Amino acid sequence: MEKVDTLIIGAGVVGLAIAAKLSHRRSVIVIDKESRVGEHASSRNSEVIHAGVYYPHGSLKHQLCVRGKALLYTHCEQLNIPFQQLGKFIVATNEEEAQNLEQIKTRAHANSVTDIDFASPKTIKQQLSYLKIHSALFSPSTGILDSHQFILSLIAEIERNGGIVATQSEFIRAERLGNDFIVTMRCDNEQFEMGCSQLINCAGLNAPDVLNKIADDSDKTTAYYCRGRYYRYQGKHPFQQLIYPLPNTHGLGVHATLDLAGQLKFGPDTEYIEKIDYQFDDSQKAHFVAAIKRYWPTLDESRLTPDYTGIRPKLSKNQQNDFEIQFETTHGISGFVNLMAIESPGLTASLAIAEYIEQRL
Numbered sequence: 001m002e003k004v005d006t007l008i009i010g011a012g013v014v015g016l017a018i019a020a021k022l023s024h025r026r027s028v029i030v031i032d033k034e035s036r037v038g039e040h041a042s043s044r045n046s047e048v049i050h051a052g053v054y055y056p057h058g059s060l061k062h063q064l065c066v067r068g069k070a071l072l073y074t075h076c077e078q079l080n081i082p083f084q085q086l087g088k089f090i091v092a093t094n095e096e097e098a099q100n101l102e103q104i105k106t107r108a109h110a111n112s113v114t115d116i117d118f119a120s121p122k123t124i125k126q127q128l129s130y131l132k133i134h135s136a137l138f139s140p141s142t143g144i145l146d147s148h149q150f151i152l153s154l155i156a157e158i159e160r161n162g163g164i165v166a167t168q169s170e171f172i173r174a175e176r177l178g179n180d181f182i183v184t185m186r187c188d189n190e191q192f193e194m195g196c197s198q199l200i201n202c203a204g205l206n207a208p209d210v211l212n213k214i215a216d217d218s219d220k221t222t223a224y225y226c227r228g229r230y231y232r233y234q235g236k237h238p239f240q241q242l243i244y245p246l247p248n249t250h251g252l253g254v255h256a257t258l259d260l261a262g263q264l265k266f267g268p269d270t271e272y273i274e275k276i277d278y279q280f281d282d283s284q285k286a287h288f289v290a291a292i293k294r295y296w297p298t299l300d301e302s303r304l305t306p307d308y309t310g311i312r313p314k315l316s317k318n319q320q321n322d323f324e325i326q327f328e329t330t331h332g333i334s335g336f337v338n339l340m341a342i343e344s345p346g347l348t349a350s351l352a353i354a355e356y357i358e359q360r361l
């Protein structure tokens with residue numbers, strides 16, 4: 001039986017970032033059940049490099065987003081991965097929302113995102129005259145990147161260091177043998193075993209299922225799926241920065257983002273679903289249009305066309321969870337790292353998550 005030091009389940013941006021980091025010192029394999037890497041959350045997101053303004057101070061989301069942002073900008077610069085530090089406005093449409101902006105600014109400063117500030121009336125008049133807003137915060141360190149190129153750069157780093165990224169390889173189970181794990185996977189309809197001393201669960205939406213197959217805990221972890229739709233805006237538009245409304249309980253609100261070609265898209269909204277299903281339900285477009293019209297009343301809705309959906313991995317329906325990154329002290333299994341609920345800002349945080357795990361292993 002073949003053996004590696006570290007086997008990582010899931011070749012999304014998080015599994016790949018961890019593999020790239022560890023591959024400098026250890027033999028590493030990343031397995032993914034799909035025929036291509038990054039097919040789930042890692043290619044179904046807003047491609048925004050978040051500043052780290054919203055997250056509770058001291059949370060993993062706060063720490064790993066702020067650190068990940070710095071690492072990601074440097075990584076993009078060094079490896080010529082396309083990105084733009086466009087900045088984003090968080091907009092309030094009335095007096096009550098404006099009070100929330102104050103809280104966001106206070107939290108951002110506590111999170112050491114000290115460059116965020118209220119946009120002056122002159123800036124609002126010059127840059128945001130197409131919006132109907134009361135006031136706005138501007139976050140200059142927010143940006144966008146080409147996440148596909150980022151993923152390719154991680155694979156190149158893994159392979160340069162002798163690591164392997166194996167697609168069409170589905171994790172089935174893992175058993176303990178001495179200090180090692182024997183991992184069973186399915187490749188091309190055949191079962192195959194591999195030994196490893198470290199096992200890392202980065203299976204995104206399936207991470208709770210993978211955990212349930214590894215831990216013999218009778219309390220099974222339940223996965224919740226929160227789907228969001230994106231609509232593409234066809235034609236010319238006045239947007240030059242990212243525009244975000246105030247965040248809500250489940251997400252960051254239906255925001256306006258730009259891709260590197262300047263194409264405008266809106267999303268994602270939030271809808272809890274029972275199983276992983278990316279189908280686009282266009283029947284609720286009116287709610288989506290209403291959310292945008294709150295800050296851009298002159299939106300021509302006939303220009304909005306369905307684009308894609310993404311699904312957030314959640315561990316409960318009711319609150320904004322923090323990232324769950326569990327080591328032996330939590331689950332009692334030595335050599336096993338369990339990552340769950342790596343929703344936004346997981347793309348921004350991915351390099352910092354990798355650094356965090358390397359430091360603790």
Ligand SMILES: Cc1cc2nc3c(=O)[nH]c(=O)nc-3n(C[C@H](O)[C@H](O)[C@H](O)COP(=O)(O)OP(=O)(O)OC[C@H]3O[C@@H](n4cnc5c(N)ncnc54)[C@H](O)[C@@H]3O)c2cc1C
Nearest residue numbers: 010012014033040041042045046048171204310346347348
């Ligand atoms: C709608 C949406 C918008 C977002 N916007 C942003 C943003 O603008 N900025 C930001 O920083 N973050 C954003 N995020 C978050 C970011 O996309 C995710 O945090 C990140 O992509 C998570 O990466 P991952 O590797 O953990 O998961 P994934 O990319 O989902 O990868 C998990 C992988 O595990 C594989 N897998 C599952 N089960 C098995 C198995 N049994 N065996 C083998 N492989 C398996 C899957 O095939 C998949 O490839 C957004 C997320 C969503 C859903």
